[in-house]
Amino acid sequence: MLSLMAGGAACACCGLVHAKKLAYDLTVREIASGTWLVEGRSEYFSLENGGNIVNIAFIEVPDGVVVIDSGPSRRYGEALQALIESTVPGKPVLRVYNTHHHPDHFLGNQVFDPGVIAAPQQVIDNIIAEGDAFADNMYRLLGDWMRGTAVMAPAVAIDTDFEDVGGRRFSLYHLSGHTSADLVIRDDETGVVFTGDLAFLHRAPTTPHADITTWQESLGSIASIDRDLLVPGHGALDSSGESIEQTRDYIHWLEASLTDATSLGLTMNEAMVLPIPKRFASMSVVETEYQRSVVHLYLQLEDSVMPLIELK
Amino acid sequence: MRKFWLLPIKLSMLLVLTTATGNAAALPEDPLNSVMWENMAQRFFPGEVVIDQRVVVLSPHEAEDQMQVPVTVDATQLENVVEIVALADLNPIPHILTVKPLQAQAFVGFRVKLEQSTPIRVGVLTSDGVWHVNGVIVNAAGGGCSAPASAHGTSNWYKTLGQARGLARRDGTDAARLSLRMRHPMDTGLAPGIPVFYMNKLLVKSADGVDLADVELFEPISENPTLTLKPLVSNEAEDLLVYARDTEGNEFEFALEVPAMADN
Numbered sequence: 001m002l003s004l005m006a007g008g009a010a011c012a013c014c015g016l017v018h019a020k021k022l023a024y025d026l027t028v029r030e031i032a033s034g035t036w037l038v039e040g041r042s043e044y045f046s047l048e049n050g051g052n053i054v055n056i057a058f059i060e061v062p063d064g065v066v067v068i069d070s071g072p073s074r075r076y077g078e079a080l081q082a083l084i085e086s087t088v089p090g091k092p093v094l095r096v097y098n099t100h101h102h103p104d105h106f107l108g109n110q111v112f113d114p115g116v117i118a119a120p121q122q123v124i125d126n127i128i129a130e131g132d133a134f135a136d137n138m139y140r141l142l143g144d145w146m147r148g149t150a151v152m153a154p155a156v157a158i159d160t161d162f163e164d165v166g167g168r169r170f171s172l173y174h175l176s177g178h179t180s181a182d183l184v185i186r187d188d189e190t191g192v193v194f195t196g197d198l199a200f201l202h203r204a205p206t207t208p209h210a211d212i213t214t215w216q217e218s219l220g221s222i223a224s225i226d227r228d229l230l231v232p233g234h235g236a237l238d239s240s241g242e243s244i245e246q247t248r249d250y251i252h253w254l255e256a257s258l259t260d261a262t263s264l265g266l267t268m269n270e271a272m273v274l275p276i277p278k279r280f281a282s283m284s285v286v287e288t289e290y291q292r293s294v295v296h297l298y299l300q301l302e303d304s305v306m307p308l309i310e311l312k
Numbered sequence: 313m314r315k316f317w318l319l320p321i322k323l324s325m326l327l328v329l330t331t332a333t334g335n336a337a338a339l340p341e342d343p344l345n346s347v348m349w350e351n352m353a354q355r356f357f358p359g360e361v362v363i364d365q366r367v368v369v370l371s372p373h374e375a376e377d378q379m380q381v382p383v384t385v386d387a388t389q390l391e392n393v394v395e396i397v398a399l400a401d402l403n404p405i406p407h408i409l410t411v412k413p414l415q416a417q418a419f420v421g422f423r424v425k426l427e428q429s430t431p432i433r434v435g436v437l438t439s440d441g442v443w444h445v446n447g448v449i450v451n452a453a454g455g456g457c458s459a460p461a462s463a464h465g466t467s468n469w470y471k472t473l474g475q476a477r478g479l480a481r482r483d484g485t486d487a488a489r490l491s492l493r494m495r496h497p498m499d500t501g502l503a504p505g506i507p508v509f510y511m512n513k514l515l516v517k518s519a520d521g522v523d524l525a526d527v528e529l530f531e532p533i534s535e536n537p538t539l540t541l542k543p544l545v546s547n548e549a550e551d552l553l554v555y556a557r558d559t560e561g562n563e564f565e566f567a568l569e570v571p572a573m574a575d576n
Contacts, residue, residue, distance in 0.1 A: 140453055267370075267421030268423070295382065306478060308475065310566065311475075311566050312567070
């Protein structure tokens with residue numbers, strides 16, 4: 001999609017293979033009036049993409065700018081900040097929402113004023129509990145892209161159903177299922193709904209903290225929100241509700257298929273090579289995410305599927 | 313001048329070759345290119361060693377959770393298997409487990425804690441004294457062996473010590489597929505302030521007391537050890553007995569029924 005490698009290829013001819021400058025070549029697209037999407041690649045974290053796999057958005061409101069999630073690294077946060085400044089010059093960032101505690105959604109927080117970063121208390125607690133371990137793993141996966149990145153939890157805990165920011169009203173839905181706390185945000189002016197990672201489109205959903213039953217309920221809640229456009233946390237924009245249906249279908253299949261595998265006594269490794277239905281072939285990285293999901297879901301499923309045995 | 317320079321090198325190479333052939337047989341090159349290969353082979357695979365693709369080792373290239381890395385070993389293409397030894401070369405404690413499939417298929421599934429990226433290496437000893445070795449490299453985040461078990465996050469973990477879950481399925485006409493999970497912290501002794509404490513023995517026996525599979529477990533086995541084994545059974549319904557013991561001498565015993573061929 002985006003060609004981050006162009007700079008590297010140019011250097012290869014003069015032999016400076018190590019001299020590639022790491023830069024997120026972020027671009028914006030106006031998806032609704034005064035609403036810009038910074039679309040991530042439909043990939044898994046890699047040294048090539050620097051973790052630019054997540055959909056980030058910002059919205060011009062009368063008195064400033066509202067940002068939805070902050071990206072995977074400090075470097076990404078800096079690029080995002082520059083992009084906001086050049087797209088909406090001179091307007092201050094009044095609010096940064098963190099939809100949930102996964103690292104690609106909050107590790108760009110550092111570049112923003114701590115006092116404007118907000119999330120539900122449970123998201124903040126999750127960031128404090130697991131943020132450092134996430135950051136460690138991101139350094140391992142992304143190397144120098146992560147330079148200077150440190151965990152910064154949101155300073156503002158939100159528990160209301162709406163918020164007025166700079167003259168614009170946003171509805172806030174406190175849901176869960178992808179993690180133990182997932183914030184969904186609706187811009188009440190444009191009807192654009194930012195689903196966080198409760199919805200994916202043409203990119204396989206991820207499950208490291210998933211509770212499938214709750215997730216399904218949350219997708220039901222999102223389906224009932226009056227809206228003009230859905231912005232999934234990863235993958236393509238959605239004007240028809242397809243991301244809700246596809247995510248529902250996939251996580252339903254995932255749970256059913258792994259429940260069967262567990263009840264047959266298959267090992268995780270055997271479950272990892274089970275066939276994935278053709279209807280999910282359009283999702284990028286589905287094989288990788290499926291294998292990860294086996295590890296995430298198997299332990300819970302064993303608890304419910306394998307009977308307890310009385311000790312002698 | 314150049315020849316003089318080369319001479320000592322040639323001599324030393326000869327010396328190396330002589331020493332190598334002085335052992336039973338030269339060690340084959342390690343397909344996983346591990347710095348620990350010679351050491352692992354000396355410690356765990358005494359005798360003739362061959363690299364053998366018939367030892368199938370399944371494990372993901374990327375460990376999603378370094379505390380629970382799944383490994384499945386299938387050596388059923390080999391005849392007369394005496395012992396299966398699984399190692400993680402670069403773990404502080406490399407020995408994961410040893411399985412003697414006395415009357416069982418040469419198959420085992422388990423989960424392991426990894427301290428860092430490492431080869432997962434499996435040696436299968438056949439009755440002719442040859443070690444058939446194969447393995448895979450698993451990339452992992454650090455710290456799997458030196459982090460406390462999650463059990464220590466609760467104050468009463470010992471109340472459920474040994475609690476067992478299990479399934480006995482039929483795997484064809486003459487074998488069962490036995491999946492077991494038992495509650496145990498499997499403390500390596502490497503987490504600060506937590507002494508070593510792990511389940512170190514598990515035996516699967518037939519209803520009349522014949523040993524079918526003998527498993528020795530070591531510190532790297534994941535918390536709440538989960539094992540998949542394929543003991544040989546008749547085509548009638550029959551009970552399998554499981555006996556387990558930990559390093560503090562706690563003993564756990566339970567039975568599982570394998571369904572008859574007709575009812576499976």
